[in-house]
Amino acid sequence: MKQVVKSSCPLNCWDSCGFEVTVENGKVSSVEGDKDHPITQGKICGRGRMLETKTNSHERLTVPLKKVNGQFIEITWEQALDEISEKMTEIKQKYDTTAVLHSHDYANNGLLKNLDKRFFNCYGGVTNLVGSICWGSGIEAQIWDFGSSDSHGPDDIYNSKHIVIWGRNVARTNMHLFNHLQQAKKNGSTITVIDPIFNATAKIADQYISIKPGMDGLAAIGIMKYLIEQNKHDKAFIEDYTEGYSDLVDLLNRFTLEEILEKTELSLQDLKYLASIYHDGPTSTFLGLGMQRYANGGNTIRLIDALVAISGNIGIAGGGANFGNIQVGKSFDMNALTLPQKATSSRQFTMMKQADGILEAINPEVKMIIVTCGNPLVQVPDSNKVKKAFESVETLVVIDHFLTDTAEMADYVLPTTTVFEEEDIYYASMYHHYVNYGSKLVEPPGEAKSDLWIWTELAKRLGFGDEFAYSIDEFLNMAISHLSDDDITLEKLKKQSRLPLPVRNVPWNTKEFTTPSGKFEFTSTLAKEKGFNGKPEYYLPKESSISNPDLAEKYPYQLLSIHPLRSNHSQHYPLIAALQTVKIEISKDIANELELIEGDRATIFNDRGRLSGKIKILKKAHPKTINVDEGQWHKFGGSVNLLTPDDNSDNGQGSILYDCLVNIEKS
Numbered sequence: 001m002k003q004v005v006k007s008s009c010p011l012n013c014w015d016s017c018g019f020e021v022t023v024e025n026g027k028v029s030s031v032e033g034d035k036d037h038p039i040t041q042g043k044i045c046g047r048g049r050m051l052e053t054k055t056n057s058h059e060r061l062t063v064p065l066k067k068v069n070g071q072f073i074e075i076t077w078e079q080a081l082d083e084i085s086e087k088m089t090e091i092k093q094k095y096d097t098t099a100v101l102h103s104h105d106y107a108n109n110g111l112l113k114n115l116d117k118r119f120f121n122c123y124g125g126v127t128n129l130v131g132s133i134c135w136g137s138g139i140e141a142q143i144w145d146f147g148s149s150d151s152h153g154p155d156d157i158y159n160s161k162h163i164v165i166w167g168r169n170v171a172r173t174n175m176h177l178f179n180h181l182q183q184a185k186k187n188g189s190t191i192t193v194i195d196p197i198f199n200a201t202a203k204i205a206d207q208y209i210s211i212k213p214g215m216d217g218l219a220a221i222g223i224m225k226y227l228i229e230q231n232k233h234d235k236a237f238i239e240d241y242t243e244g245y246s247d248l249v250d251l252l253n254r255f256t257l258e259e260i261l262e263k264t265e266l267s268l269q270d271l272k273y274l275a276s277i278y279h280d281g282p283t284s285t286f287l288g289l290g291m292q293r294y295a296n297g298g299n300t301i302r303l304i305d306a307l308v309a310i311s312g313n314i315g316i317a318g319g320g321a322n323f324g325n326i327q328v329g330k331s332f333d334m335n336a337l338t339l340p341q342k343a344t345s346s347r348q349f350t351m352m353k354q355a356d357g358i359l360e361a362i363n364p365e366v367k368m369i370i371v372t373c374g375n376p377l378v379q380v381p382d383s384n385k386v387k388k389a390f391e392s393v394e395t396l397v398v399i400d401h402f403l404t405d406t407a408e409m410a411d412y413v414l415p416t417t418t419v420f421e422e423e424d425i426y427y428a429s430m431y432h433h434y435v436n437y438g439s440k441l442v443e444p445p446g447e448a449k450s451d452l453w454i455w456t457e458l459a460k461r462l463g464f465g466d467e468f469a470y471s472i473d474e475f476l477n478m479a480i481s482h483l484s485d486d487d488i489t490l491e492k493l494k495k496q497s498r499l500p501l502p503v504r505n506v507p508w509n510t511k512e513f514t515t516p517s518g519k520f521e522f523t524s525t526l527a528k529e530k531g532f533n534g535k536p537e538y539y540l541p542k543e544s545s546i547s548n549p550d551l552a553e554k555y556p557y558q559l560l561s562i563h564p565l566r567s568n569h570s571q572h573y574p575l576i577a578a579l580q581t582v583k584i585e586i587s588k589d590i591a592n593e594l595e596l597i598e599g600d601r602a603t604i605f606n607d608r609g610r611l612s613g614k615i616k617i618l619k620k621a622h623p624k625t626i627n628v629d630e631g632q633w634h635k636f637g638g639s640v641n642l643l644t645p646d647d648n649s650d651n652g653q654g655s656i657l658y659d660c661l662v663n664i665e666k667s
């Protein structure tokens with residue numbers, strides 16, 4: 001029997017697509033786009049389509065595994081759950097519940113994936129990871145400036161005269177925005193791309209501006225200086241709706257245009273062009289996540305926000321400083337799902353510094369790590385340190401679909417279900433505001449079980465089974481029942497598959513901001529409350545020829561590690577043989593300088609690690625730029641995170657992955 005059913009993409013991505021899944025004889029046979037989805041309109045990418053391959057893969061984990069004398073043996077669920085819960089009880093009695101670390105990222109956008117937090121809170125509260133390797137510094141920056149990080153609705157782009165894509169790899173990572181860019185261009189809007197790499201988005205741009213990595217904040221300072229000198233700033237907006245403008249002017253006065261041009265490696269013509277399009281609005285800015293993965297990342301986003309503000313592009317149709325869209329996730333009642341009040345103990349490490357946290361923890365030491373929706377050995381910076389830290393702990397439990405590099409290190413590996421084998425509601429707080437439903441379509445292979453089943457079984461053994469004695473409908477309703485006033489109910493969602501959440505299409509259109517002052521804050525009260533200076537400042541990246549010339553002499557090249565085209569982080573590498581080699585992309589000047597040609601083997605290295613791979617020459621990239629796509633498995637040649645630094649960004653919430661100097665040698 002053949003059946004086509006609506007479902008949804010669970011992957012951590014801007015687009016949160018609607019699927020139509022074909023199920024034949026109890027198996028998923030294809031995944032296509034749902035033409036009825038209001039935003040994604042039938043178009044999906046290969047990563048989504050390959051969820052069929054992932055679900056049917058023979059490499060899937062199907063039985064719980066335990067490591068005995070360095071070898072995995074198959075065990076029953078009974079044994080796995082009994083032994084893990086016994087260890088957790090012992091840890092609670094002997095040390096404290098915070099001797100357990102919950103290591104995770106956001107590999108699945110399902111609402112019920114948040115029940116892991118409910119489990120750990122009911123256990124008593126564990127060591128949690130805070131901040132985000134992904135977008136932490138930018139979100140925090142926009143919370144300081146606006147009170148939240150909210151984006152304009154996808155269609156609002158048609159109100160923009162000019163569109164600036166600032167450090168976002170739209171063609172690769174955000175395909176439905178790319179479709180809108182193409183249409184907006186046809187309608188007459190101009191597109192400007194600012195990026196050290198001439199990427200596929202730059203190909204459709206009217207203007208491509210190549211910038212030295214990590215220097216975007218200083219570029220924003222230059223544009224603001226020029227706008228103000230030309231008397232082209234929005235004085236009424238500044239006067240009525242902002243706080244701390246004189247501090248911003250003080251900052252701008254500390255730099256000369258010459259100095260800015262020299263350090264950013266922009267031309268005066270570029271700077272004047274950018275000033276002219278910001279003045280000639282409405283101009284929308286789409287900020288990417290790449291450019292905030294630097295030691296000055298929060299600062300960079302704050303300075304671009306300030307530019308968007310003083311040029312009069314905030315709170316107007318066709319404007320906006322679009323970064324995240326966290327108003328989407330805020331629509332749900334997460335506390336009802338996660339029960340934070342149940343935790344009586346707590347300890348926090350930042351996501352970036354989880355390895356140091358583990359290695360340095362005392363009172364209590366970390367005795368057990370449970371990994372869900374994450375592959376830290378590959379995705380977290382400084383892999384060598386991560387390995388050392390995860391190996392140092394008595395018990396490592398990994399819940400996953402595949403025997404990943406992280407799972408290989410584990411003492412217990414628990415096989416879990418994929419999107420089509422479980423029911424959930426999916427959303428992304430990144431781009432559009434539609435929430436998508438996905439039902440259980442097929443049975444999982446072997447003994448694979450949903451994350452929720454695993455938490456429920458462990459909870460029963462740990463004495464708080466009552467907190468998990470709910471049906472899936474009941475859990476989903478905990479998070480969404482309050483939305484019934486907005487005509488969103490579970491019944492309706494199940495019937496229609498997609499519903500719009502009640503969010504603003506043009507954020508800040510009333511010019512009321514959710515900062516403590518109610519204004520756009522150039523000088524941030526929240527930052528001050530957290531012990532920062534709060535004023536607009538300029539910081540340099542950590543590893544660059546300007547901030548650290550000695551290091552740059554030893555390691556002269558800037559290593560970026562952007563997101564791969566065909567994989568969502570590490571998830572598709574085991575499914576695509578062609579991806580299973582390391583590709584080192586270098587700018588032309590490096591190729592000329594070192595006489596490297598395409599296909600050569602080379603090694604990149606710094607004090608943190610080494611990585612070998614095959615050379616590819618980038619058609620057009622900023623001088624001294626190297627890129628290795630993130631996500632590669634260690635067993636297929638090594639993750640680029642062998643080289644990346646694990647520091648927290650300037651505002652404490654983000655990573656500095658791209659703030660990374662290396663050298664390269666032919667091997």
Ligand SMILES: Nc1nc2c(c(=O)[nH]1)N[C@H]1C(S)=C(S)[C@@H](COP(=O)(O)OP(=O)(O)OC[C@H]3O[C@@H](n4cnc5c(=O)[nH]c(N)nc54)[C@H](O)[C@@H]3O)O[C@H]1N2
Binds near residue numbers: 013658
């Ligand atoms: N194909 C694919 N799509 C994805 C993902 C994936 O893994 N694969 N992951 C999803 C997730 S979780 C995320 S967070 C998003 C990320 O989406 P994006 O922000 O689009 O992607 P990134 O790869 O993080 O980096 C984007 C761009 O930043 C540029 N960049 C790097 N440094 C600088 C700089 O200093 N200045 C400027 N101006 N630009 C700079 C890079 O050259 C790159 O073009 O993508 C989502 N979509």
Ligand SMILES: Nc1nc2c(c(=O)[nH]1)N[C@H]1C(S)=C(S)[C@@H](COP(=O)(O)OP(=O)(O)OC[C@H]3O[C@@H](n4cnc5c(=O)[nH]c(N)nc54)[C@H](O)[C@@H]3O)O[C@H]1N2
Binds near residue numbers: 135375380561
């Ligand atoms: N160098 C470098 N490193 C980076 C980045 C970069 O740009 N450069 N990007 C960073 C960013 S933006 C992000 S978001 C992170 C992503 O980091 P991660 O979220 O750790 O990466 P993924 O590979 O998407 O997923 C990790 C694992 O989760 C598993 N998984 C998927 N669905 C489920 C599920 O439902 N349940 C369970 N239990 N497991 C599941 C997958 O099989 C996979 O093995 O990586 C960060 N790391």
Ligand code: SF4
Binds near residue numbers: 010013016045046
């Ligand atoms: S990975 Fe992103 S673009 Fe691809 S199908 Fe999923 S949500 Fe859509």
Ligand SMILES: [Mo]
Binds near residue numbers: 012134135
């Ligand atoms: Mo991300």
